[in-house]
Amino acid sequence: MKYAFPDNFWWGSASSALQTEGTREGETTWDYWFAREPNRFHNGVGPQHTSTFYQHWKTDIQLLKQLNHNSFRTSISWARLIPDGIGEVNPDAVDFYNQVIDELNEQDITPFITLFHFDMPMAMQEIGGWENRDVVDAYARYAQICFELFGDRVLHWFTFNEPIVPVEGGYLYDFHYPNVVDFRRAATVAYHTVLAHAKAVQAYRAGHYAGEIGIVLNLTPSYPRSQNPADVKAAHVADLMFNRSFLDPVLRGEYPADLVALLKSYDQLPACKPEDGFLIAEGKIDLLGINYYQPRRVKCRDSAVNPQAPFMPEWFFDSYEMPGRKMNPYRGWEIYEPGIYDILVNLRDNYGNPRCFISENGMGVENEQRFIENGQINDQYRIEFISEHLAWLHKGISEGCNCLGYHMWTFIDNWSWCNAYKNRYGFIQLDLKTQKRTIKKSGEWFAATALNNSFEKE
Numbered sequence: 066m067k068y069a070f071p072d073n074f075w076w077g078s079a080s081s082a083l084q085t086e087g088t089r090e091g092e093t094t095w096d097y098w099f100a101r102e103p104n105r106f107h108n109g110v111g112p113q114h115t116s117t118f119y120q121h122w123k124t125d126i127q128l129l130k131q132l133n134h135n136s137f138r139t140s141i142s143w144a145r146l147i148p149d150g151i152g153e154v155n156p157d158a159v160d161f162y163n164q165v166i167d168e169l170n171e172q173d174i175t176p177f178i179t180l181f182h183f184d185m186p187m188a189m190q191e192i193g194g195w196e197n198r199d200v201v202d203a204y205a206r207y208a209q210i211c212f213e214l215f216g217d218r219v220l221h222w223f224t225f226n227e228p229i230v231p232v233e234g235g236y237l238y239d240f241h242y243p244n245v246v247d248f249r250r251a252a253t254v255a256y257h258t259v260l261a262h263a264k265a266v267q268a269y270r271a272g273h274y275a276g277e278i279g280i281v282l283n284l285t286p287s288y289p290r291s292q293n294p295a296d297v298k299a300a301h302v303a304d305l306m307f308n309r310s311f312l313d314p315v316l317r318g319e320y321p322a323d324l325v326a327l328l329k330s331y332d333q334l335p336a337c338k339p340e341d342g343f344l345i346a347e348g349k350i351d352l353l354g355i356n357y358y359q360p361r362r363v364k365c366r367d368s369a370v371n372p373q374a375p376f377m378p379e380w381f382f383d384s385y386e387m388p389g390r391k392m393n394p395y396r397g398w399e400i401y402e403p404g405i406y407d408i409l410v411n412l413r414d415n416y417g418n419p420r421c422f423i424s425e426n427g428m429g430v431e432n433e434q435r436f437i438e439n440g441q442i443n444d445q446y447r448i449e450f451i452s453e454h455l456a457w458l459h460k461g462i463s464e465g466c467n468c469l470g471y472h473m474w475t476f477i478d479n480w481s482w483c484n485a486y487k488n489r490y491g492f493i494q495l496d497l498k499t500q501k502r503t504i505k506k507s508g509e510w511f512a513a514t515a516l517n518n519s520f521e522k523e
């Protein structure tokens with residue numbers, strides 16, 4: 066069967082500043098944390114020398130061209146642009162991002178720019194990070210500076226990438242700095258992130274720029290083990306906590322009433338100001354980026370909650386390991402292609418069918434050198450992964466979902482936070498010693514698909 070996509074469909078990939086640039090300038094929480102606890106990072110590899118995009122941006126953009134990208138998302142590093150988060154702008158950073166943006170446009174690759182991809186300037190973390198409303202204001206200023214500097218040539222902006230991840234990693238599950246486990250503080254961080262998002266949207270609207278502004282959310286459809294009301298309720302709470310805590314404010318301009326009621330009943334609500342509601346209502350977006358990697362399967366709890374234990378989302382559900390689920394064993398994530406369709410249908414039916422696109426989807430695999438044939442990684446598994454997700458995406462579009470594109474994570478193997486270079490995601494293999502870039506089979510497959518705006522599959 067031939068799967069053809071609408072005209073002007075966005076084909077491309079995503080990356081982020083800290084994971085690719087290398088040549089660190091402006092300290093982030095990652096630099097600080099790595100200096101103190103290198104053992105937290107796979108093989109002790111930190112963020113200093115990631116995939117050298119800072120030096121090789123021009124030839125890397127050539128490679129994007131070879132992959133037939135018509136669009137590409139990366140982020141601006143707040144700490145590179147404004148090293149202390151709030152003060153002077155670094156002119157070298159302005160030059161660098163100007164060059165990258167201009168070259169992308171020159172090559173007819175539409176730049177999609179994220180303002181915050183997990184990389185908090187350390188100076189901002191030192192005053193409390195997202196727990197402090199002053200940091201919300203500093204971020205709003207940073208956003209406004211970016212719009213003023215680059216808004217004439219960047220027409221697709223994203224305030225945050227996966228804002229729930231720093232909440233989970235930094236304040237619940239101990240996989241990002243500052244390694245706190247405290248739900249109320251996590252809720253405050255999430256809430257202030259939504260306020261920061263809304264302030265950036267407000268600034269963008271006030272500037273009457275020509276483009277559009279959105280956010281990138283990692284949506285994990287929550288599937289109950291069974292239709293038993295207890296399992297269904299468990300899935301509902303997981304959905305409220307991990308999806309709707311950001312989805313509802315950015316698309317509906319308000320929080321789900323049952324999420325607010327639930328947190329209130331456990332005394333976990335962040336401190337709110339009366340004017341916050343108006344601000345959140347102004348944070349409604351033009352375009353939603355959807356990162357989809359895995360579903361969330363849950364069941365009701367098998368055991369009673371220990372009332373002395375810290376309050377956690379897991380007070381309301383257990384994870385459910387569905388027998389026979391397909392796994393990516395390297396990352397430990399389930400692969401469930403219909404999830405992409407379920408997300409789109411949910412947006413169509415319950416959120417007014419917003420303009421959206423898949424902003425990340427991908428498969429990290431360890432030790433890909435074992436698949437080298439004639440000097441090239443033959444990653445057939447990745448081609449299958451992509452084409453199966455695309456088939457479900459295609460079904461969604463044919464049923465009226467407003468999905469405008471598909472971006473892969475990622476173009477060149479890059480540094481994956483605490484996993485460093487363990488799992489490789491790229492269309493292009495990166496030799497860490499020589500920095501040599503070699504297109505994988507999946508890169509060739511994607512280039513052909515983008516060129517034809519279609520692909521064939523049985």
Ligand code: BGP
Nearest residue numbers: 081226227429474481482484488
């Ligand atoms: C997303 C992030 C990316 C990227 C990707 C792969 O959550 O937006 O930054 O890293 O996941 O995940 P990981 O690197 O954790 O394997």
